[in-house]
Amino acid sequence: MALRGRRGQLFGAPYILFCVLGVSAAALVAEEAPAIVVAPAESGDGQRGGSFTLEPAFLIPAGALAKVVQGGAGANVNFDIGLSPRWSMIFGGAFYDLRGSLNPDLHLVLAPAWVGLRHKAQFQRWVEAYADISVAGTYAKAFLTNSGTGSIETLDGGGIFGAGLDLIPLPWLVLGVSTRVHMIIEPGQVYPLLQMGLRLGVRG
């Protein structure tokens, strides 16, 4: 029971956020759907092509990790390969260097790489909402600066839930916002981190 309770706490906030984002995106799509002029649902203006985006982002630790390290800025790269107008396969990677909150000399480097599936809905020709789920491998390294030497590192597994909204002002240009919840798994514990970023890239 205790384990279930703890998992409930860990998964609670990110899960709710993910649901809210997903429902918001779906509601947005539903509201705007009648406005689609050119393309009905599946064919749409909906392009099957993919995109490549760079994404400066903030990574904010939650749960137990929030007591040890502060949130920090980093960057993602995202590849989206269209399988259909509604579905894409996604690949990505990121790099974050988080600083210790109790010990400012502490650095925690997190470098996740992921592969997953994205469901997307395009409307008004220039707006696209999406939600995705991925499996991830995360390289983690902790080290100290100034006060010492040495490091400890590992490669952890986990999952990522994401949602976002892209604007397509030009047929080849993507601007957007995205949110992801990273779940890094270590024995007996799941570490959630919330990521929020701005996307800029090209699509084809």
Added chain:
Amino acid sequence: MIALVLVGCGSNNVLNMLTSNYAPYRPGSSYTYVKADGSPAYTLVVSDAGLVAGKAALSVLITPPSPAPSVTEIWAISGSRMELLDPVLGWTLQRQLPYITNNTWRVPTSTPNLTSEIVVEAPETVIVPAGSFASCFKIHTKDYLYNPGTGLTSTTQTYVWAAPGVGDVKTVSVDALGISTTDALLASYRLGP
């Protein structure tokens, strides 16, 4: 998915180690240590010492078997360091937190010709009478005592294993001749509220 999740079962659980408290000493905590042969080594009882020399402090009463006298040490523990109040030097750094493998630092000492250095060694699983403790960092202290008369330096070493959520669970000392002695094994403990 399963394969990626299994990657999380690596030997160094960095996030688990970073988020664990390796020095959970607080008022009301008590520890009982025994020697390798099971005879009593000492007990350690932690109480609140209030504000001492500008820091929130803990009073640590260390009681060996009689007739040896008890000793009281004053500790201060923050998120980044564990300090001991030295009557001559004031607050002196003893441990740097969090523990990171291969991190090394000097420990100030008021003893003439003595220099002391600590190295954090890779975590291990340790079995003591109080139980089995995984991810115990091995804190290796090297004391170098220079003898001006002979020009020689003798080295004594101490290994302390610190367990997450518990504190120190095992102590082994190695004298200048290289003879190793198990000084203390945790027999039982109780964490304060």
